[in-house]
Amino acid sequence: MTRRLPRKDAVIVGLGWTGSIMALELARSGLDVVAIERGPWRDTATDFNIGTAPDELRYAVRHDIFLRTRQETLTMRNNSSQTALPIRRWGSFLPGNGVGGAGSHWNGQTWRFLPDDFRLRSHMVERYGEGIMPEGHQIQDWPMSYDELEPFYDKFEYVAGISGKAGNIKGQVQPGGNPFEGARERDYPTPPMKQGYSQELFTKAAKEMGLHPFPRPSANLSAAYTNPYGCSMAPCTYCGFCERFGCSNYSKSSPQTCVLPALVREPNFEARTECEVTKVQLSRDGKTATGVVYVDANGEEWEQPADLVLLCAYGLFNVRLMLLSGIGKPYDASTGEGVVGRNYAYQTGSGATAFFDNVNFNPFAAAGSLGAALDDYNSDNFDHGPHGFVGGASITNAYTNGRPIQYRPTPRGTPNWGSAWKKAVRETYQRVTNVGAQGSVMSYRANYLDLDPTYKDQLGRPLMRMTFDFQPNEIKMANWMAERCEAIAKAMGAKTTQINRLNTPWNVVPYQSTHNTGGTVAGTDPKTSVLNRYLQSWDVPNVFVMGASTFPQNAGYNPTGTVGALTYWALDAIQKKYLKSPGALVQQ
Amino acid sequence: MHTDDRSAMRAKFAPPTEAPRHSGVSRRSLLATAALLITTSGATAKVVTKVLPWRPNEAYPVTPVVPGGWLFFTADEAAVVDAIVDRLIPADELGPGAKESGVTTFIDRQLTGPYGGHDWLYMTGPFPANPLPTQGLQSPLTPRQQYRQGLAALAAYCKANFGGRGFVDLSADEKDKLLAGMEKGDIKFEGFASRMLFNAVHANTMEGFFADPIYGGNKDMAGWKLIGFPGVRYDFRDVIDNPNKPYTLPPVSLQGQPAWGVR
Numbered sequence: 145m146t147r148r149l150p151r152k153d154a155v156i157v158g159l160g161w162t163g164s165i166m167a168l169e170l171a172r173s174g175l176d177v178v179a180i181e182r183g184p185w186r187d188t189a190t191d192f193n194i195g196t197a198p199d200e201l202r203y204a205v206r207h208d209i210f211l212r213t214r215q216e217t218l219t220m221r222n223n224s225s226q227t228a229l230p231i232r233r234w235g236s237f238l239p240g241n242g243v244g245g246a247g248s249h250w251n252g253q254t255w256r257f258l259p260d261d262f263r264l265r266s267h268m269v270e271r272y273g274e275g276i277m278p279e280g281h282q283i284q285d286w287p288m289s290y291d292e293l294e295p296f297y298d299k300f301e302y303v304a305g306i307s308g309k310a311g312n313i314k315g316q317v318q319p320g321g322n323p324f325e326g327a328r329e330r331d332y333p334t335p336p337m338k339q340g341y342s343q344e345l346f347t348k349a350a351k352e353m354g355l356h357p358f359p360r361p362s363a364n365l366s367a368a369y370t371n372p373y374g375c376s377m378a379p380c381t382y383c384g385f386c387e388r389f390g391c392s393n394y395s396k397s398s399p400q401t402c403v404l405p406a407l408v409r410e411p412n413f414e415a416r417t418e419c420e421v422t423k424v425q426l427s428r429d430g431k432t433a434t435g436v437v438y439v440d441a442n443g444e445e446w447e448q449p450a451d452l453v454l455l456c457a458y459g460l461f462n463v464r465l466m467l468l469s470g471i472g473k474p475y476d477a478s479t480g481e482g483v484v485g486r487n488y489a490y491q492t493g494s495g496a497t498a499f500f501d502n503v504n505f506n507p508f509a510a511a512g513s514l515g516a517a518l519d520d521y522n523s524d525n526f527d528h529g530p531h532g533f534v535g536g537a538s539i540t541n542a543y544t545n546g547r548p549i550q551y552r553p554t555p556r557g558t559p560n561w562g563s564a565w566k567k568a569v570r571e572t573y574q575r576v577t578n579v580g581a582q583g584s585v586m587s588y589r590a591n592y593l594d595l596d597p598t599y600k601d602q603l604g605r606p607l608m609r610m611t612f613d614f615q616p617n618e619i620k621m622a623n624w625m626a627e628r629c630e631a632i633a634k635a636m637g638a639k640t641t642q643i644n645r646l647n648t649p650w651n652v653v654p655y656q657s658t659h660n661t662g663g664t665v666a667g668t669d670p671k672t673s674v675l676n677r678y679l680q681s682w683d684v685p686n687v688f689v690m691g692a693s694t695f696p697q698n699a700g701y702n703p704t705g706t707v708g709a710l711t712y713w714a715l716d717a718i719q720k721k722y723l724k725s726p727g728a729l730v731q732q
Numbered sequence: 733m734h735t736d737d738r739s740a741m742r743a744k745f746a747p748p749t750e751a752p753r754h755s756g757v758s759r760r761s762l763l764a765t766a767a768l769l770i771t772t773s774g775a776t777a778k779v780v781t782k783v784l785p786w787r788p789n790e791a792y793p794v795t796p797v798v799p800g801g802w803l804f805f806t807a808d809e810a811a812v813v814d815a816i817v818d819r820l821i822p823a824d825e826l827g828p829g830a831k832e833s834g835v836t837t838f839i840d841r842q843l844t845g846p847y848g849g850h851d852w853l854y855m856t857g858p859f860p861a862n863p864l865p866t867q868g869l870q871s872p873l874t875p876r877q878q879y880r881q882g883l884a885a886l887a888a889y890c891k892a893n894f895g896g897r898g899f900v901d902l903s904a905d906e907k908d909k910l911l912a913g914m915e916k917g918d919i920k921f922e923g924f925a926s927r928m929l930f931n932a933v934h935a936n937t938m939e940g941f942f943a944d945p946i947y948g949g950n951k952d953m954a955g956w957k958l959i960g961f962p963g964v965r966y967d968f969r970d971v972i973d974n975p976n977k978p979y980t981l982p983p984v985s986l987q988g989q990p991a992w993g994v995r
């Protein structure tokens with residue numbers, strides 16, 4: 145029997161980056177807010193303690209703080225002629241669970257997308273003509289511009305304390321920053337991180353090649369910092385236990401370090417943890433959400449009525465909740481009709497590994513976002529005319545960790561065990577570095593999310609099914625990028641290099657990135673988008689959706705800077721317009 | 733949740749034939765995964781309002797493995813695993829190998845914990861016979877079952893093909909050839925994929941040799957010393973300030989070491 149709880153003004157599903165920002169701001173707007181989070185409470189002092197945090201086996205290999213597939217997973221296949229099977233052990237991507245979400249165990253590489261990324265379709269067609277667009281694509285412009293988002297990027301960066309060097313302040317290019325970035329109002333709140341020896345070589349080589357390297361913007365803080373919410377952070381110690389771990393040092397921006405300490409003080413905020421939202425409850429006519437239904441740790445079901453429903457459950461799970469709740473028309477790949485689940489996209493990874501003689505790279509002195517990057521080959525910063533592909537990649541030389549269960553590269557052809565392996569591991573560890581290209585993935589008719597016909601979760605609800613593969617456009621792009629990376633690696637003085645091309649078909653086993661985008665895309669046309677420009681559902685206007693599921697296609701960067709900016713952008717519309725006059729903010 | 737709930741979990745996830753003798757599952761790890769799996773009476777949601785719900789020692793520490801005896805393996809199985817890991821990472825002029833570093837103890841203890849039963853994984857069928865290689869893990873066998881059945885199949889294979897000798901009796905060269913064949917999948921065991929056994933032991937050996945010694949392997953931080961990984965020192969600002977300099981301090985583990993005092 146479902147028991148009904150007293151009504152709240154707003155219910156938030158998930159307490160990661162987007163959910164905690166929403167909760168704090170809405171509580172401060174005077175709303176009675178409840179956040180429902182499926183995992184446990186987690187904060188730095190109690191859960192990411194110095195005596196337990198740096199444990200590679202527990203966190204990085206056994207996935208102690210990630211979502212466990214037994215609780216929720218999805219099925220996958222490379223194309224719609226195959227039978228999808230459950231992802232039983234996470235590999236390619238690693239969803240979060242618990243307060244802080246994936247924001248507890250992310251790396252902290254915090255980017256803004258480029259102005260062209262927001263009007264990719266229009267821009268490419270204007271510059272190159274329709275002919276450049278890849279077969280089967282569904283590339284579309286974003287419903288908001290870079291300039292509109294700029295103040296909100298700024299807001300997120302100042303909440304997170306991002307360490308970096310501006311490349312363009314109010315249209316003036318700044319030495320040492322990224323000259324390709326969109327104009328920003330002011331510099332980052334904290335200076336860039338210090339770089340290691342390998343990045344010195346990369347920066348020098350890239351400059352000599354006429355490229356424009358700069359320190360990667362980072363949520364691993366270079367200096368002590370107190371954010372606008374009054375939350376304090378400490379300088380990063382380059383401990384190398386960053387991605388897949390909580391930071392015990394209050395140095396990595398996360399919901400725990402940047403938002404929760406302020407949030408829990410709000411008297412009209414309440415968090416209910418270890419409760420899984422199973423669906424958004426709709427009114428009889430399906431046009432209004434009346435609240436959410438959730439199941440607590442005892443398996444008991446509750447209804448939480450609320451006037452405003454915010455899906456902040458991470459991109460993939462937002463899509464599943466929309467599908468399970470019947471909000472918006474599901475995408476049908478055979479007809480191309482419907483929108484929920486449409487335009488799922490991911491990211492490419494390619495590059496080159498470089499082996500040196502007589503160096504000490506000390507790869508263990510690392511941080512999630514320590515690295516030097518360049519954007520010369522990202523988005524449309526270079527002439528795509530001769531290459532025949534759309535999209536680009538950020539290119540980076542970085543040390544995120546030297547933790548030896550997972551990081552002990554050896555040259556190709558080295559045996560996997562025995563004395564020869566042992567010798568190679570020992571010789572290579574200090575002398576290897578990588579130049580990597582993280583590339584965009586466009587949206588295609590063939591790549592999408594829907595509900596699986598066979599596999600069910602603990603509660604008997606269908607798992608979500610992912611149908612995805614890299615398309616020829618992405619393969620061409622990523623492999624061209626790999627050659628650029630190898631050229632830089634050679635110029636750095638590597639004794640030998642190995643090129644890493646994009647491996648297809650897409651495979652769930654090796655970690656690639658938790659940069660899953662699309663599925664509840666924002667746009668200007670309800671026929672090709674689930675949400676309007678304020679991330680409000682076209683069909684059920686008291687539902688808003690936060691996260692990378694709103695991206696029409698993916699860019700050559702990590703998503704969270706943009707996810708954070710979009711959250712503040714939507715909040716601004718909710719606070720200034722929606723709360724004054726609830727209803728659709730954009731007329732269809 | 734208290735001990736009773738833990739035994740309930742064990743009962744639920746571990747078939748009696750392979751019941752772990754110690755669970756390695758702590759309160760917090762259950763909460764992280766099992767919201768929907770456990771039925772207990774009492775409180776429903778954890779409600780947080782107005783203050784951080786801080787409780788001392790919430791960040792449950794790992795219980796250090798105490799070497800000695802076997803909790804999952806039989807003595808015979810343990811001897812074979814010892815012999816395999818000894819070939820995978822042999823002791824040589826570069827230092828101790830997997831066997832000396834306690835890797836078999838590491839594997840034994842891992843198999844008795846949640847990892848050994850795939851307790852945290854989605855293990856609902858159907859399990860199709862021919863999954864795509866891109867679909868990853870699709871076997872219904874838990875690591876405990878992989879070791880138990882795989883080692884039995886290896887024993888039968890050796891008996892039939894090496895004149896009644898067991899794996900431990902083979903020469904180093906014979907062992908290496910057999911392992912290489914298992915790695916490629918060329919060796920056919922009766923009723924078990926030889927490659928699955930190889931992959932399980934290989935992956936767990938690398939984990940045990942390089943994981944924190946708190947888990948029973950990597951004794952004296954031999955794995956870390958081999959490559960020059962300084963362990964959990966947690967502050968390398970001086971390394972960043974001194975690029976391209978060799979790092980000379982000895983490694984430190986989660987349990988601390990006399991080396992803590994050196995810096």
Ligand SMILES: Cc1cc2nc3c(=O)[nH]c(=O)nc-3n(C[C@H](O)[C@H](O)[C@H](O)COP(=O)(O)OP(=O)(O)OC[C@H]3O[C@@H](n4cnc5c(N)ncnc54)[C@H](O)[C@@H]3O)c2cc1C
Nearest residue numbers: 158160161162182242245246247251252253421691702704
């Ligand atoms: C290993 C790793 C490294 C990463 N590195 C980077 C990086 O360097 N740079 C970058 O930009 N991004 C990175 N990311 C991605 C980044 O973490 C995400 O973009 C970001 O956390 C998304 O925020 P979110 O609020 O949308 O989702 P999350 O932070 O994932 O929060 C969602 C929350 O909702 C909860 N939830 C889900 N479903 C339900 C439900 N049904 N009921 C109740 N609660 C629910 C989840 O438990 C979770 O706490 C990384 C991610 C991972 C996993």
Ligand code: SF4
Nearest residue numbers: 380381383386391511
């Ligand atoms: S590298 Fe820095 S930010 Fe990352 S966990 Fe260590 S101290 Fe924290």
